[in-house]
Amino acid sequence: MHETSASHAAHQHTAPTSFIRKHVFSLDHKVIGKQYYDLALVAVFIGMGLSWLMRIHLGWPAWPIPLLDKLSAVGAPGGVMTPEYYLSLMTMHGTIMVFFVLTNAPFSAFGNYFLPIQIGAEDMAFPRFNMMSFWTIFVAFIVMMTAFFVTDGPPIAGWTSYAPLSAVGGDAGPGMRLGQTLWAVSIAIFCISSLLGALNFIATTLDLRTKGMSLARMPLSTWAWFVTAVIALLAFAALLPATILLILDRTAGTSFFIPAGLVLSDKLQPHSGGSPLLWQHLFWFFGHPEVYIAILPSIGIVSHIIPVFARKPLLGPRAAIGCIMATGFLSYMVWGHHMFVSGMSPFSANLFSVPTLFITIPMTILTLLLIGSVYGAKMRFTAASLFCLGFISVFISGGISGFFLAQPSIDIYLHATYFVVAHFHFVMAVASIFGVFAGTYFWFPKMFGRMMNEGLGKLHFWLTFIGVYCVFMPMHYLGLAGNVRRYSAFTDDYLIPLIPVHKFITVAALLTGAAQFIFLFNLIWSRFKGPIASENPWEATTLEWSTTSPPPFDNFGGRHMVVYHGADEYGVQSSDGKDYIMQTSPEKVPAR
Amino acid sequence: MSESEITLDAGHAAVLEPSPYAVQSKKLTMWLFIISDAVTFGAILFGYAYLRIGTPNWSTPFHFSPNIVNGLIMTFVLLSSSLTMLAADAAAKQGRKSSCLQWLGATVVLGIVFATLHLREWFHMFDEGWSLSKNPLGGSVQFGATFFSITGLHLMHVISGIIALIVIAIGYNTEWLDAGHVETTGLYWHFVDLVWMFVFPLLYLMNVAR
Numbered sequence: 059m060h061e062t063s064a065s066h067a068a069h070q071h072t073a074p075t076s077f078i079r080k081h082v083f084s085l086d087h088k089v090i091g092k093q094y095y096d097l098a099l100v101a102v103f104i105g106m107g108l109s110w111l112m113r114i115h116l117g118w119p120a121w122p123i124p125l126l127d128k129l130s131a132v133g134a135p136g137g138v139m140t141p142e143y144y145l146s147l148m149t150m151h152g153t154i155m156v157f158f159v160l161t162n163a164p165f166s167a168f169g170n171y172f173l174p175i176q177i178g179a180e181d182m183a184f185p186r187f188n189m190m191s192f193w194t195i196f197v198a199f200i201v202m203m204t205a206f207f208v209t210d211g212p213p214i215a216g217w218t219s220y221a222p223l224s225a226v227g228g229d230a231g232p233g234m235r236l237g238q239t240l241w242a243v244s245i246a247i248f249c250i251s252s253l254l255g256a257l258n259f260i261a262t263t264l265d266l267r268t269k270g271m272s273l274a275r276m277p278l279s280t281w282a283w284f285v286t287a288v289i290a291l292l293a294f295a296a297l298l299p300a301t302i303l304l305i306l307d308r309t310a311g312t313s314f315f316i317p318a319g320l321v322l323s324d325k326l327q328p329h330s331g332g333s334p335l336l337w338q339h340l341f342w343f344f345g346h347p348e349v350y351i352a353i354l355p356s357i358g359i360v361s362h363i364i365p366v367f368a369r370k371p372l373l374g375p376r377a378a379i380g381c382i383m384a385t386g387f388l389s390y391m392v393w394g395h396h397m398f399v400s401g402m403s404p405f406s407a408n409l410f411s412v413p414t415l416f417i418t419i420p421m422t423i424l425t426l427l428l429i430g431s432v433y434g435a436k437m438r439f440t441a442a443s444l445f446c447l448g449f450i451s452v453f454i455s456g457g458i459s460g461f462f463l464a465q466p467s468i469d470i471y472l473h474a475t476y477f478v479v480a481h482f483h484f485v486m487a488v489a490s491i492f493g494v495f496a497g498t499y500f501w502f503p504k505m506f507g508r509m510m511n512e513g514l515g516k517l518h519f520w521l522t523f524i525g526v527y528c529v530f531m532p533m534h535y536l537g538l539a540g541n542v543r544r545y546s547a548f549t550d551d552y553l554i555p556l557i558p559v560h561k562f563i564t565v566a567a568l569l570t571g572a573a574q575f576i577f578l579f580n581l582i583w584s585r586f587k588g589p590i591a592s593e594n595p596w597e598a599t600t601l602e603w604s605t606t607s608p609p610p611f612d613n614f615g616g617r618h619m620v621v622y623h624g625a626d627e628y629g630v631q632s633s634d635g636k637d638y639i640m641q642t643s644p645e646k647v648p649a650r
Numbered sequence: 651m652s653e654s655e656i657t658l659d660a661g662h663a664a665v666l667e668p669s670p671y672a673v674q675s676k677k678l679t680m681w682l683f684i685i686s687d688a689v690t691f692g693a694i695l696f697g698y699a700y701l702r703i704g705t706p707n708w709s710t711p712f713h714f715s716p717n718i719v720n721g722l723i724m725t726f727v728l729l730s731s732s733l734t735m736l737a738a739d740a741a742a743k744q745g746r747k748s749s750c751l752q753w754l755g756a757t758v759v760l761g762i763v764f765a766t767l768h769l770r771e772w773f774h775m776f777d778e779g780w781s782l783s784k785n786p787l788g789g790s791v792q793f794g795a796t797f798f799s800i801t802g803l804h805l806m807h808v809i810s811g812i813i814a815l816i817v818i819a820i821g822y823n824t825e826w827l828d829a830g831h832v833e834t835t836g837l838y839w840h841f842v843d844l845v846w847m848f849v850f851p852l853l854y855l856m857n858v859a860r
Contacts, residue, residue, distance in 0.1 A: 183675045253686055257679050265675045267667040291682060295689035303697065303799065311783035312795040314697065331790045336700050340693055618665040 073611035083193070085185035086611060090192050091171030092505065094162050097192075097199060101158035102491075103578070104203075106571050108151040115139050117557075117564035119547035132232070133211050142232045144546035145214035149233075150205070152217030153241065155487060156348065157248055158199055163494045164355035165290070166195075166255055169283040171505060173259060175602040176280045178268025178619040180612045183261040187254045194251035201244040205237040213238035216544070218345065221315030221337035225307040226329070229322040242304045249298040252290050259287035268601075270621030275641070277600050277625040278372065281379050282358020285386045286351050292390070293347035300340035307332070338400055342393035349486045350389045353453075354382060356493020357424060360446045362625070363500050364428060366598045367443035368435035369637060371626035373427045381420035381427075388417040398466045399473045407466040414464040418457070425454060441515025442596075445496035448523045449489055455527075456484025459534065474544070477537025480530045488526045495522075495577070502584065503591030507607045510584040518576045525570025532559050597638055600625050604642045623647060680834045684841045687807075691845050694803060695852060698796045709789035710857045711780075717771070721854045724767050725846065728808075731760035732843045739836045742822065742829035750832065754819040757839065761812040768805055772798070797853055804849050807842045814838065 074080050084090060114123055115138075122137030133143030174182055182188045205212040210232045215224040219241060228235040263284040267276070276284075303314045311328070315337040318330035365372045372378065394402060394410030428450050437443060459481040462468050472478060495518075502510045541548070541556055548557060594603040601621070605614050619642050627639040627647055639647055671678055702708055712718060738753030779786030780794045818835045821827030 184679070253683070256686075257682050260682055261675045261679045264671065264678065265666070265669045269665055269667060271667055273670070291686045292689050295686040296693040299690050299694040299697070299803070302803075303694070306782065306795070306799060312799070313783070313791060314701065314795060331701070331705055331792045333701060333704055336697055339700070340697065343693070 083189055085181070085189050087170050087174050087182045087185065087188055088505075088609065088613075090188050091167050091169070093192050094167035094170055094195075097196065098159050098163035098167055098494075099578075099581075101154050101162070101199065103574075105151050105154040105159060106574065108147045108154070110568060110571055111139070112144060112147055112151065113564040113567045115144060115546060116548075117561040129206065130211050139546070140232075141546040142214055143211065145216070145231075145544065146212040146233050146237070148544065149214055149216050149241075150202075150212045153202065153245075156217055156352065157245070158195075158202070160352035160487065160490050161252070161290075161348070162195070164359060164490055164497065165283060165286050165351060166191075168279075168359065168494075168497050168501065169259060169286075169355060170255075172501065172602055173280055173283050174262060174266065175605070175609060175613050176277050176600055177263065177266060177271050178601050178614070178621065179262060179266035180614070182258045183266055184258050187258050191251050191254035191258065194247055194254065198244045198247040198251060201240055201247065205233075205240045205244075208236045208240065210235055211237055213241050215241075218341055219304070219337075220341075221304070221307070221334040222317065222320055222327075222329075222332075223322075225304060225315040225332075225334075225337070226320070226322060226327050227308060229325050229327065231323075239305065239308050242301045242308065246298060246301040246305070249294040249301065252294040256287040256291040256294075259283055260291065263287075268619045268621060271601075271641075274376070275621055275624045278361035278375060278378060278382075279355075279358040282354045282361070282382055285382050286354045286358075289347045289354070289386045289389060290351050293344045293351065296340060297344035300337065300344070303340075304337070335397070335400060335402065338397050339393070342396045343390070345396065346393040347386075347389040349482070350385055352486050352490045353493075354385065356449065356490045356497075357382065357453075359493045359497045359500075360449045361424075361428065361431075362600070363442055363496055364431050364446050365626050365628050366500075366596050367438040367440060367446070368432055368628070369438065370431070370435050370629040373430040375624070375626060378424055378427050381424045384420040385417060385424075388413055388420070392417060395464060395469075398469045404466065411464055411466055415461070418461060418464070421457060425450065425457070439516075440499065440596075441510070441512055441519055442496050442499035444516060444519040444523075445492050445499065448519060449492040449496060451523075452484050452492060452526060453489040455531075456481055456486070456489060460485060472537055474542055475537035476533040476541045476543055479543050480533035480537065483530050483533075484526075488530070495519075498581070500596065501602075502581075503595050504602055504607050504609070506585050506588075507591055508584050508586075508588030509591050509595065510588060511580050514576055514580045518573060518580065521573035521576070522570060525566055525573060528566035529563055529570055532563055535559065597636070599623070599627055599638050599640050601641055604640060620644075674830050674834075676830065677834050677837070680837045684837065687841065688845075691803070691848070694800055695848065698800060698852065701792050701796060705790045705792050707789045709785055709787045709793045710859050711787060711793065712854060712858045714858065718854060718858065720767060720771055721850055724764055725850055727760050727764045727767070728843050728846050731757045731764070732840050734760060735836045735839050739829075739833050742832040745829075747822070750829075751819055751823060754815055754822075754832070758812055758815050758819070761808055761815070761839075765805060765808055765812070768801065768808075772801075793857065797857075800849060800853060804842070804845055807845070811835075811839050811842050 074084070081089065111123060111126065114121065120138065123134070124137060126134040126137045126139060130143060133140055133146060139147070170182070170188065174180070213219070213224070213233045214231050215234070215238060219238070223230040223234065224238055263280065306312045307314050307316060313329035313332035315334055316327060316329035316332040317334065320327040320329065361372055361378055391413040392410060394406055395414045398407045432447070459477065463472060463478065463481055499510055499515050536556055536559055539556060541553060548554065548560070591607045593605070593607055601619055604619060621641045622644050623639060623641050625641060629637060630639055631637070631648055632639045633645050639645060734753050734756040738750050738757060741750035741753055782795050782798050783791055785791045785794055814835050818827060818831055822832060
C-alpha cells in the first residue's frame with residue numbers, strides 16, 4: 059500500500075470491451091444498478107399479475123380465469139382457483155413484492171447507480187462484490203420462480219412463512235412440500251446477496267467521497283441509502299439463521315419451530331419441543347427493519363427531488379438526516395408489534411407498543427419537513443415532482459392507520475383484517491413505489507441519455523394516484539367491518555353485503571394496473587426514441603448532474619470532482635444568472 | 651490487488667475526503683462483516699436460549715471427562731491459533747515474509763487440529779445415538795438440534811477461515827496480496843475464536859450432567 063500519486067494516474071479504469079464483461083458480468087455499478095432495476099421491473103409485473111388474479115377471484119369467485127389452469131391444473135381446475143391456490147398466489151405476490159421489488163428497486167437499483175456518482179466516486183468500493191451481489195439475487199429469484207412449476211405449486215404460508223405450517227412439509231397443504239423449501243432456500247440466498255450489497259454501500263459512502271463531500275454535504279438520497287445499508291447489514295443477518303433453522307426443520311427432522319402433538323391432515327407430526335413463536339421473533343426482528351429498508355430509500359429519493367422542483371432548499375436537512383437515523387435505530391425495537399395476537403404476554407405487547415408509537419415521531423417530523431419544503435414554493439410540476447407530492451399523500455394516508463394498529467387494544471380487533479392490508483400497502487408498498495416512479499422520471503435522462511415523455515408521465519401519475527386511493531381506501535372500511543384477510547371468497551352472512559365493495563376494488567385494481575403499462579411503454583419507448591437529454595435537464599445541483607448523460611465508464615471522465623456546497627443551493631442568485639449553484643461550483647453562496 | 655478494485659490508499663488520499671475511520675476499506679468492511687455475523691450468531695444463540703428456557707425435559711449429557719476435557723483442549727488450541735495469527739500479522743507488518751508464512755502455517759495447523767477434534771467428538775456422539783433430531787437419553791430432542799446446528803455453524807466458519815488463510819498465505823507468498831490482507835483475515839480468525847468463547851460455555855459447560 060505505498061502507491062504514489064504518480065502511480066495513481068496509471069490507476070485509471072479502462073472500460074471493458076467484451077459483451078459478457080460489459081453487459082452480463084459487468085463490474086460497473088451503473089450497469090449493475092440497471093440490472094437490479096430490470097429485475098425489479100420483471101418482478102413487479104409478475105407480482106401485479108398475481109394481484110390481478112387474486113382480485114378477480116375475490117370479486118367474482120365462480121368466474122374461470124382463462125389460461126390459469128395451464129399454470130396449475132391442480133390449483134385452478136377449469137380456471138377457477140382453489141382456496142389453497144389463492145394462498146399460493148398471495149404468498150408469491152407478497153414475497154416477490156417485498157423482496158424482489160421493494161428492496162431491489164429503491165435501494166439496490168437506484169442506490170447502486172447513483173450513490174457512487176452522488177459522492178463523486180468512480181465506482182463502488184468493491185466492484186466484484188457488487189457484481190456477485192446481483193447475480194446471487196438473480197439466482198434467488200430463479201429459485202423462487204421455480205416454485206410455480208413444481209408439482210404441487212408455490213407455498214401457501216404467506217410472505218412471513220409462519221411456523222409450524224411452514225416447517226412441517228406436505229401435511230400442511232399443497233405447496234408445502236418442495237415449494238416451501240424452495241422459498242426458504244431462495245430467501246437464504248437473498249440474505250447473502252443483501253449482505254454483499256450492504257457492505258459495499260457502507261464502505262463506499264464512508265471511504266470514497268470526493269474532496270469536499272463531507273458527510274453533511276451528502277444529498278439526502280445518499281444518506282437514506284447509507285442508513286438503509288446499515289439496517290440491511292443487521293436485519294438480513296438475523297433472517298439467515300432463521301431460514302437455515304427452517305430448512306433444517308423441513309429436511310433434517312429437527313423441531314425448532316414445531317411443538318409436540320401437532321396433528322395436521324389427520325397425521326401426528328413426528329416433531330416435539332419446538333416453538334412457533336421463535337420463528338415469529340426471528341422473522342420479525344428482520345421483518346420490521348425490512349419495511350424501513352423498503353421505505354427509507356424512497357423517502358431519501360423524494361427529499362432529494364422535491365427541492366429541485368420546488369426551487370428552494372429542503373427544510374431542516376440535518377433534522378431529516380437525524381430522523382432517518384432515529385427511524386433506523388428504533389426499527390429494531392418494535393418487531394413485537396406484529397405479534398400482539400400471537401400469544402405473547404400482554405405485558406410484552408404494551409412494551410412493544412411504546413417504541414412503535416415513538417417511531418411515528420421521526421416519521422412525522424420527516425413528513426412535516428417535506429410539506430414545509432413545498433410550502434410557498436413555485437412548484438415546477440413534472441411527472442417526477444407529482445409523484446413526490448403523491449408520495450407525501452399516500453405516506454400520510456398509510457401512516458395514520460399505523461397510529462391505530464400500534465395500540466394492542468385496537469390491534470386485537472383489526473389484526474388480520476383488510477384494515478392492515480390497507481395500512482401496509484399505502485405506507486410501505488405504494489409509498490415506496492411512488493418514490494421509485496419519482497426516481498425513474500427524475501433520473502431516466504441521466505441513466506439513458508434520453509428524456510421520458512412528460513405527458514404520458516403525468517397521465518400515468520393521475521391514473522395511478524386516483525387508482526391506488528380507489529383500491530386501498532375502501533379496505534379500511536372493510537377491515538373495520540370485520541372483513542378478514544387471506545380468505546379467497548366471502549360466503550359468511552356478515553361478509554356478503556361487503557362483496558360489492560370488493561367488486562369496486564377489483565375494477566379499480568385492474569384499471570390502476572392497466573395504467574402501469576403506460577409507464578412501461580414510456581420507459582421502453584423513451585429508451586430508444588426519447589429526445590436527447592442535456593447534462594442537467596432539471597437544473598439540479600448534485601454531482602450526477604455535473605457529468606454527461608449517461609455518465610462515462612468512470613463517471614466523470616477522469617476528472618476528480620471537488621465539492622464546495624451542500625446539495626440544496628436553490629433559490630439563490632448565482633453569478634451566471636441562474637437560481638441555483640452546483641455542488642461543484644467554487645463560487646460563494648450569496649445570502650438569501 | 652486488481653486494477654478495478656478501488657480502496658482507500660495513499661494514491662487516492664489527495665482527491666478523497668478522509669474516511670471517518672482511518673483504516674483501509676477492506677479492513678472496515680471486515681469489521682462490518684463481523685458485526686453482521688455477530689448478529690447471525692446472536693440470533694441463533696437467542697434461539698437456543700428461547701428453546702432451552704421453554705423445555706422442561708432438557709438433556710444435559712456432558713461429563714467432565716471426556717467431553718469437557720476435550721472441549722478445553724479445543725479451546726486451548728483455538729486460543730493458541732489466535733496467538734500464532736497475531737505473530738503472523740506482526741511479521742507481515744514488519745515485512746518478514748518467511749516468518750509470516752511460518753506463523754500462518756501454524757495457524758492453519760491449529761485450525762485443522764480444532765476441526766479434527768470437533769469432528770471426532772461429533773462422530774463419537776453420532777455413535778452414541780445423538781443427531782439433529784434424536785436423543786438417546788429420552789429427553790427433549792432440542793439438545794442435539796441446537797448443539798449440532800450451532801457448533802456446525804461455528805465449524806463452518808472455522809473451515810472457511812482455514813481455506814481463507816491458505817489462500818492468503820499463497821497470495822502473500824506470490825506478492826499478489828499484502829500485509830493488509832493478512833491483517834484483515836486475522837480479524838476474521840479472531841472473531842471466530844471469540845464466538846467460540848460464547849459457544850463453549852453456553853453449549854458445553856451449561857450441559858454438564860448433574
